[in-house]
Amino acid sequence: MSExxxxxxxxxPAYRAAVVDLMGxxxxxxxxxxxxxxxxxxLSPRLTDKLALDSMATAQFGHVQPLMDRITQLGSDPVxxxxxxxxxxxxxxxxxxxxxxxxxxVKAYVGDGLxxxxxxxxxxxxxxxxxxxxxxxxxxxxxADFVVDRVKQAIADDHRVAGRLALWGRRLMGEALSQGQRVxxxxxxxxxxxxxxxxxxxxxxAAMTRMFSRLTENHTQRMAELGLAS
Amino acid sequence: MSExxxxxxxxxPAYRAAVVDLMGxxxxxxxxxxxxxxxxxxLSPRLTDKLALDSMATAQFGHVQPLMDRITQLGSDPVxxxxxxxxxxxxxxxxxxxxxxxxxxVKAYVGDGLxxxxxxxxxxxxxxxxxxxxxxxxxxxxxADFVVDRVKQAIADDHRVAGRLALWGRRLMGEALSQGQRVxxxxxxxxxxxxxxxxxxxxxxAAMTRMFSRLTENHTQRMAELGLAS
Numbered sequence: 001m002s003e004x005x006x007x008x009x010x011x012x013p014a015y016r017a018a019v020v021d022l023m024g025x026x027x028x029x030x031x032x033x034x035x036x037x038x039x040x041x042x043l044s045p046r047l048t049d050k051l052a053l054d055s056m057a058t059a060q061f062g063h064v065q066p067l068m069d070r071i072t073q074l075g076s077d078p079v080x081x082x083x084x085x086x087x088x089x090x091x092x093x094x095x096x097x098x099x100x101x102x103x104x105x106v107k108a109y110v111g112d113g114l115x116x117x118x119x120x121x122x123x124x125x126x127x128x129x130x131x132x133x134x135x136x137x138x139x140x141x142x143x144a145d146f147v148v149d150r151v152k153q154a155i156a157d158d159h160r161v162a163g164r165l166a167l168w169g170r171r172l173m174g175e176a177l178s179q180g181q182r183v184x185x186x187x188x189x190x191x192x193x194x195x196x197x198x199x200x201x202x203x204x205x206a207a208m209t210r211m212f213s214r215l216t217e218n219h220t221q222r223m224a225e226l227g228l229a230s
Numbered sequence: 231m232s233e234x235x236x237x238x239x240x241x242x243p244a245y246r247a248a249v250v251d252l253m254g255x256x257x258x259x260x261x262x263x264x265x266x267x268x269x270x271x272x273l274s275p276r277l278t279d280k281l282a283l284d285s286m287a288t289a290q291f292g293h294v295q296p297l298m299d300r301i302t303q304l305g306s307d308p309v310x311x312x313x314x315x316x317x318x319x320x321x322x323x324x325x326x327x328x329x330x331x332x333x334x335x336v337k338a339y340v341g342d343g344l345x346x347x348x349x350x351x352x353x354x355x356x357x358x359x360x361x362x363x364x365x366x367x368x369x370x371x372x373x374a375d376f377v378v379d380r381v382k383q384a385i386a387d388d389h390r391v392a393g394r395l396a397l398w399g400r401r402l403m404g405e406a407l408s409q410g411q412r413v414x415x416x417x418x419x420x421x422x423x424x425x426x427x428x429x430x431x432x433x434x435x436a437a438m439t440r441m442f443s444r445l446t447e448n449h450t451q452r453m454a455e456l457g458l459a460s
Contacts (some may be wrong), residue, residue, distance in 0.1 A: 031280075031281070035268060035271070035272065035284075038264075038265060038268040039267075039269075040270075046309070047309045047313070049314060051261070054264065054291060055291075058292070061288050062288070079277045081309050082277060083277070176344070
């Protein structure tokens with residue numbers, strides 16, 4: 001089979017730069033999530049729980065290479081493409097280091113879900129090939145059920161846990177939005193991607209607001225699945 | 231295809247217990263090596279180096295599940311089978327936490343190599359199916375060249391590094407032997423496996439001594455590949 005020809009959108013250097021940025025942010029996001037999950041897995045009360053979190057982590061790591069390959073294909077260096085996002089993600093993780101196993105679980109579930117929602121929203125504005133790669137990189141290996149089960153069980157065992165974890169979920173959302181805004185402010189290319197171009201549809205302010213509403217609603221929904229108020 | 235019938239050796243409960251122990255020790259060894267490598271990868275000076283160590287780590291994690299599946303097949307619980315080895319491995323890693331990136335690299339190379347050699351020696355005393363599984367779980371993903379390259383480069387940049395890392399390699403070997411002896415002393419089944427049985431060849435004291443010579447020689451060889459005295 002011959003390589004499919006590159007979509008016309010890539011003839012616009014700004015679009016190409018935006019896609020490279022997008023692959024870079026997702027790749028580094030997955031890499032840093034992998035590292036933190038392996039860290040958090042050490043808080044597991046049982047070896048089976050640790051194995052479950054480590055499996056979630058390695059599944060995320062598996063998404064990094066295809067994203068890096070795509071960046072190379074687009075003529076950029078994958079490490080350079082990830083570099084601008086190292087600090088915001090590291091800052092997010094430093095500010096949201098779980099103090100126990102349950103906080104780690106909630107972070108894995110809520111943080112991952114939020115990131116995935118955001119990338120899915122952005123995926124609406126890119127070419128089909130890029131969109132497919134993004135969607136593939138957001139597949140989880142079905143371990144989400146495990147998190148829901150463990151958190152609900154912990155709340156059933158001790159109701160006070162729910163209040164503490166609900167606060168924790170709000171803090172995660174706040175830190176994620178704060179770092180997300182920082183990235184958007186610093187990376188013009190990503191902001192331009194959302195704003196659209198001559199031949200590409202974009203978001204006006206009202207649409208942007210609706211997008212943030214959807215992200216918030218989905219977050220509320222995920223917290224509810226864990227048995228937590230948001 | 232039908233399941234191959236179980237080798238006759240497994241009709242001996244002591245042999246079955248020894249194989250479960252062996253799968254357990256290798257599985258937990260790979261799991262703990264995975265965790266520590268991801269930790270050590272954080273010391274990487276460059277994102278590419280971190281990615282290389284994280285890849286080594288996830289390759290090791292990929293070996294855990296097949297070993298656990300085999301334990302289940304043999305009628306035991308994988309988590310129970312790993313449990314006796316948690317403490318010795320954790321103690322080894324606690325006593326050999328690298329203080330920098332280069333120590334982490336040497337530990338990954340030398341520690342992994344030593345463990346692999348030891349399991350290969352033991353593999354000579356088990357049935358073909360078990361042996362094959364052990365051998366599969368010891369495959370590295372070819373990242374060893376990366377370690378050799380980085381360590382040699384560091385020594386070329388600053389010769390004093392070689393003395394420090396040579397000492398570090400000796401300490402790793404010492405701690406590994408000390409924890410290994412502890413495991414052998416506590417797990418009769420593994421010692422019995424090496425000693426052989428009615429229908430199984432084993433090691434006498436002279437053969438055991440030769441085995442330790444081989445392990446030491448290979449260690450020396452690996453240190454030399456890194457450009458280090460042992």
